[in-house]
């Protein structure tokens with residue numbers, strides 16, 4: 001089975017403002033509330049590609065109810081722990097540029113954590129678990145490490161998409177994929193990474209530490225794949241950016257879904273690029289039709 005874990009899901013409130021003026025009353029001219037959180041996004045794109053992944057994590061309050069309702073509409077299975085405190089709302093403002101304000105997330109009590117751990121204990125040999133996004137403030141920074149230790153001991157493999165220091169102890173446990181963006185890669189090494197050479201060198205360091213595949217996404221500059229068979233660059237595909245929220249998650253979904261089916265990292269990278277691009281060019285996450293439309297435009301070259 002494939003699982004996605006979103007410890008800190010969200011409603012993504014996406015809104016558009018003509019010219020944002022700080023400190024003034026700004027009127028929104030277009031708005032939409034979408035189910036969000038990195039793991040949720042991964043499972044929605046996997047569904048579009050024809051693979052079912054079960055969502056695990058925590059949901060609470062009216063915001064949690066909204067997400068549950070959306071997952072039902074998308075026919076995505078889930079086994080979230082119901083918590084007392086409401087799931088967060090993340091603000092995504094589209095003005096001249098994209099600005100995001102993400103909440104801290106709810107408080108989760110020890111009973112709720114214990115219920116979640118029981119679900120993790122059911123993960124079996126051969127399962128694949130994708131852990132994505134931030135950790136709510138009431139859980140320890142080491143929570144991913146704890147989960148991955150259990151998941152590995154139970155014989156499952158894992159993918160992790162989170163930023164900062166938390167990634168270091170997970171690398172030696174051989175994640176199938178890590179996908180930092182350029183900024184997150186810099187945070188990880190506590191440095192500013194600018195050139196392609198620097199990206200490749202730092203990406204290779206992640207590989208040396210244990211990651212099986214690395215994708216560094218560069219937003220409107222495309223991405224770089226670093227694997228045991230070589231380093232490849234996908235240029236960004238020309239088109240109009242509509243909403244890049246979830247583009248990185250779409251890449252993760254496309255890569256993992258295809259790798260598990262084909263065991264071909266380059267084919268997986270190609271689908272990942274089509275998924276990321278298709279999501280960047282639409283308001284919500286991409287549909288299968290939109291992903292297929294981008295496939296012929298994907299161009300990958302070896303570096």
Ligand SMILES: Nc1ncnc2c1ncn2[C@@H]1O[C@H](COP(=O)(O)OP(=O)(O)OP(=O)(O)O)[C@@H](O)[C@H]1O
Pocket residue numbers: 180181217218219220221222223236237238239241244245246247248249250251273276277280
């Ligand atoms: N403006 C753009 N034009 C073309 N492609 C884009 C654009 N923005 C994103 N993409 C595609 O989506 C991929 C992932 O984007 P990005 O690097 O922004 O991910 P991210 O920062 O992880 O995003 P998120 O955390 O919101 O999911 C890029 O590598 C590229 O293929």
Ligand SMILES: O=P(O)(O)OC[C@@]1(O)O[C@H](CO)[C@@H](O)[C@@H]1O
Pocket residue numbers: 008010012035036037038041090102132133134135245246247248249
């Ligand atoms: O605060 P986190 O957990 O790091 O990121 C959460 C988030 O920004 O990631 C997704 C896009 O990748 C959005 O749906 C969601 O709002």
